[in-house]
Amino acid sequence: MxxxxxxxxxxxxxPLLGALLAVASARFGDWIAGVIAVGTLAAAIGLxxxxxxxxxxxxxxxxxxxxxxxxxxxxxxxxxxLSTTALIMTIVALFSARSILRRGRNSREMxxxxxxxxxxxxxxxxxxxxxxxxxxxxxxxxxxxxxxALVAIEGSRRTLxxxxxxxxxxxxxxxxxxxxxxxxxxxxxxxxxGLLAAxxxxxxxxxLAAITAGLIVKTALFPFHVWLPPAHAGxxxxxxxxxxxxxxxxxxxxxxxxxxxxxxxxxxxVAMTFLGALGAVAVLHGSLMALRQQRLKLxxxxxxCAQIGYLxxxxxxxxxxxxxxxxxxxxxxxxxxxxxxxxxxxxxxxxLCAGLIIEAVGHDRLDRLAxxxxxxxxxxFAFGLAAISLMGLPPSxxxxxxxxxxxxxFDAGAPLWSMVVLxxxxxxxxxxxxxxAATWRSPKDDPNELPPGFVDVARRRQLLPMILALASxxxxxFSLLPVTLMGGRP
Amino acid sequence: xxxxxxxxxxxxxxxxxxxxxxxxxxxxxxxxxxLAFNVIGSGIFLLFGAMARRSGAPYADPVPQAMIITGIVVxxxxxxxxxxxxVAHARAGGGEGLPGDDAMAEVQDDExxxxxxxxxxxxxxxxxxxxxxxxx
Numbered sequence: 289m290x291x292x293x294x295x296x297x298x299x300x301x302x303p304l305l306g307a308l309l310a311v312a313s314a315r316f317g318d319w320i321a322g323v324i325a326v327g328t329l330a331a332a333i334g335l336x337x338x339x340x341x342x343x344x345x346x347x348x349x350x351x352x353x354x355x356x357x358x359x360x361x362x363x364x365x366x367x368x369x370l371s372t373t374a375l376i377m378t379i380v381a382l383f384s385a386r387s388i389l390r391r392g393r394n395s396r397e398m399x400x401x402x403x404x405x406x407x408x409x410x411x412x413x414x415x416x417x418x419x420x421x422x423x424x425x426x427x428x429x430x431x432x433x434x435x436x437a438l439v440a441i442e443g444s445r446r447t448l449x450x451x452x453x454x455x456x457x458x459x460x461x462x463x464x465x466x467x468x469x470x471x472x473x474x475x476x477x478x479x480x481x482g483l484l485a486a487x488x489x490x491x492x493x494x495x496l497a498a499i500t501a502g503l504i505v506k507t508a509l510f511p512f513h514v515w516l517p518p519a520h521a522g523x524x525x526x527x528x529x530x531x532x533x534x535x536x537x538x539x540x541x542x543x544x545x546x547x548x549x550x551x552x553x554x555x556x557x558v559a560m561t562f563l564g565a566l567g568a569v570a571v572l573h574g575s576l577m578a579l580r581q582q583r584l585k586l587x588x589x590x591x592x593c594a595q596i597g598y599l600x601x602x603x604x605x606x607x608x609x610x611x612x613x614x615x616x617x618x619x620x621x622x623x624x625x626x627x628x629x630x631x632x633x634x635x636x637x638x639x640l641c642a643g644l645i646i647e648a649v650g651h652d653r654l655d656r657l658a659x660x661x662x663x664x665x666x667x668x669f670a671f672g673l674a675a676i677s678l679m680g681l682p683p684s685x686x687x688x689x690x691x692x693x694x695x696x697x698f699d700a701g702a703p704l705w706s707m708v709v710l711x712x713x714x715x716x717x718x719x720x721x722x723x724x725a726a727t728w729r730s731p732k733d734d735p736n737e738l739p740p741g742f743v744d745v746a747r748r749r750q751l752l753p754m755i756l757a758l759a760s761x762x763x764x765x766f767s768l769l770p771v772t773l774m775g776g777r778p
Numbered sequence: 779x780x781x782x783x784x785x786x787x788x789x790x791x792x793x794x795x796x797x798x799x800x801x802x803x804x805x806x807x808x809x810x811x812x813l814a815f816n817v818i819g820s821g822i823f824l825l826f827g828a829m830a831r832r833s834g835a836p837y838a839d840p841v842p843q844a845m846i847i848t849g850i851v852v853x854x855x856x857x858x859x860x861x862x863x864x865v866a867h868a869r870a871g872g873g874e875g876l877p878g879d880d881a882m883a884e885v886q887d888d889e890x891x892x893x894x895x896x897x898x899x900x901x902x903x904x905x906x907x908x909x910x911x912x913x914x
Contacts, residue, residue: 422845429852433859440863445870452808452863453876459815459856460802466849467795467822473842474829 292338292345296362296417298331299370303410310402317402318385324406325378328413332374336367340773354480360417364773365625369416369541372629375759376533376636377409383640383752384526387647400441401524408434408530415538419549421469421479421499424542428465428506432458435535438527439519450518457505457515461539464502471495484550496556499546500563506539509600510570513593517577520589525643528585532592533636537628540599548621548778553607560607567600568708575715584642584652584723588635591719595631595678598712599624601693601705606777608700616699618776623692625774626763630685633760634674640753641671645727649739659739660727666750668727673757675720677764680713685763787828794821806875808867812860819853 306324310317339345344363353359362370384405388397411430418424436458440451472495473479476487488496508516520532547553553560574594581587605611605620644667645660646652661668677684690709697706731737763770798818805811823846830842868874 422848426848426852429856433856436859436863440866443866443870445867445872448863448867448870449872449876452860452867455856455860455863456811459860462856463815463818463822466819470822470826470829470842473845474826474832477839 292335292342292362293347295331295335295338296345296347296360299328299335299362299374299413300360300410300417302328302331303406303413307403307406307410310406314399314402317398318381318389321381321402321406322385325374325381328409329374329378332367332370332413335362336371336773339364339367340769354420354483355478358418358420358423359480359482361419362417364775365778366416368625368629368770368773369537370413372632373409373412373416373534376530376632376756377405379640379752379756380526380529380636381405383529383643383749384524386746386749387526387643396443397441397524400437401527404434404438404441405527405530408438408535412534412538415541419481419545421472421481421484421546423479424545425462425466425469428539428542429462431535431538432462432506435531438531439523441524441527442522446518447522450515450522454515454519457512461502461505461512464498464505466502468495468497468499468502471498481545481549488550488552490552490555492552493556496546496551497559500543500559503539503543503546504563504566507536507543507596507599508593509566509596510573510593511566513570513574513596516593517586517589520592521583521585525585525639525646528589529636529639529643532589532639533632536592536596537632540596540628544602544624547603548606553603554609554612557604557607557609560603563600564602564604564705567597567603568705570594570597570600571708571712572597572715575712575719578719579715579722582654584645584654584657585639587654587719587723588638588642591638591678591716592631592635594712594716595627595635598627598689598693598709601697601708604702605693605696605700605705608702611696611700614699615776616696619692619699620696621777622771622774623689623696626685626689626692626767626770629770630677630689630760630763633756633763634677634684634686637670637674637753637756637760638678640756641667641674644745644750644753648743648745650741650743654723654726657723657726657739658729658731659737659742661724662730663738663742664745664750666747666754667745668724670750670754670757671727672724673761674753675716675724677757677760678720679717680709683761683764685760685767688764688767782831784828784831788825791821791823791825791828794818794824797821808860808864808875812857812864815860816853816857819849823849 302324306320309320339362344361347360349358388401391397408431411427411434415424415427418427436451436455439454440448469479475492476484478484505512520528523531571594574590578587578590581590602620602624606617611617642652648664649660677686680686680690690713693709694706697703795818798814798821801814802811826842826846830839
């Protein structure tokens with residue numbers, strides 16, 4: 289038995305199978321999701337150890353090698369994304385089971401949530417192991433359609449408007465990406481990134497520009513971010529966690545793969561600087577907008593806009609002449625992957641904390657949250673741990689990410705980019721202290737009073753965001769394994 | 779004039795892409811925007827199909843055709859989802875456009891023109907009985 293290959297196939301096929309089963313028997317969606325989550329998590333972690341022991345796992349689907357067939361490759365970076373996704377999805381499934389079940393086995397949520405969540409999971413996993421531009425397009429569309437439907441699940445006018453705005457941006461992004469893929473196929477006769485690697489040059493500028501533009505629309509990079517806050521804040525909270533933590537990472541992952549596996553980064557330094565500049569503006573703008581919000585979920589959603597900005601600093605750093613072929617390029621790559629993974633874990637933890645607060649208090653307005661930290665200390669402690677990772681304080685995964693990026697900026701002879709990272713860290717601290725302060729404050733008249741309308745939340749469920757927040761700390765504490773797995777710049 | 783057979787098709791595809799982009803930019807009505815997406819998509823597929831004959835071989839490259847079919851399936855699914863959302867949005871009391879779009883000002887002059895920062899309802903709590911009934 290070829291266990292690594294079986295694990296690779298299972299990570300994609302199990303969630304898709306589960307999505308079909310959950311459509312067929314919606315009444316047992318939670319049980320199906322539970323079984324599938326355990327299986328997929330086991331497959332992803334198994335794959336992680338196989339890849340760590342014996343290198344990348346490659347599967348030519350149906351026995352057809354590229355350029356005729358499609359190849360799936362699970363390398364170290366891909367398995368890190370697979371495992372992080374599996375952990376977050378499992379926790380989110382456990383978190384949602386109770387709140388959805390409360391509405392009865394025949395409710396609208398029961399029919400929609402589980403199939404969409406599992407479909408999204410399967411599509412994300414397919415993206416992480418694909419190296420074929422058209423296969424990636426299909427994965428990207430699946431991710432977008434499932435995400436839009438998750439946003440719309442509540443069916444109120446405002447969430448439907450948020451979902452429609454999201455869909456318009458997502459469709460524009462897909463069409464631009466598809467146009468770029470078509471142009472690349474016409475020019476080179478293949479869509480496999482490995483085969484394209486040696487062939488791309490300045491003549492492919494238009495195609496690469498279309499692909500890049502399409503993907504940054506989907507990643508919600510400034511100035512294409514306006515769809516993100518209403519969509520992520522309006523979705524049901526467990527869905528927000530997945531949407532904010534994982535979905536923008538899928539399009540970013542494709543962008544990184546296209547440019548770092550195949551793209552002529554070294555000859556496109558102007559475009560790369562432009563991407564980095566958009567990232568810098570995203571950090572500033574997202575942080576300032578987060579500072580102005582009065583609702584917890586919107587603060588977390590704008591924080592996603594800001595954190596996405598860091599992920600684009602890699603482009604000017606990797607294109608800098610001083611850094612090509614040195615360890616500086618490796619540091620930029622590792623820092624970016626670290627940022628993507630630790631942000632995913634911390635952001636999912638934060639949204640689940642916000643969900644618990646909404647369940648307990650009934651709203652998420654900062655000015656009426658006084659006393660929450662006293663009433664649910666474990667939740668707010670998890671929120672604080674996740675905040676530490678987002679701010680980039682040691683020993684979190686976010687700290688390792690920022691440390692590596694700052695190092696890479698100095699290696700590249702462009703210390704200005706390190707300022708983006710450092711100022712962003714300060715702004716993150718500023719906007720995350722506000723919800724922390726609001727919940728730690730005591731209600732005015734009586735220090736022992738609970739927030740009005742407080743309903744207790746089971747300890748077991750408060751533990752779930754804690755696990756994610758601890759995982760984002762552990763990413764920093766045990767950073768050797770992930771660094772070994774993600775390796776140097778591809 | 780000796781035109782190769784694929785050139786008019788490719789030009790037509792490009793024209794459709796441009797037309798669709800124009801429609802996407804100037805129309806604020808959701809239904810027309812979705813139509814514009816379909817026009818752009820058709821343009822890309824036509825361009826792709828035409829380019830498959832570019833090599834000058836007596837037959838067309840079959841790979842683009844396989845991809846076009848997949849792309850059409852994806853486009854149908856996306857269109858269906860978009861239309862479903864538009865209908866649900868209209869039934870829930872939204873107009874033909876999205877709140878906050880400047881171009882929608884003359885189409886829809888209800889109260890829905892709120893900024894992004896409060897583009898989400900106040901009641902995000904998990905219990906929302908009104909959400910269920912508004913969906914039928």
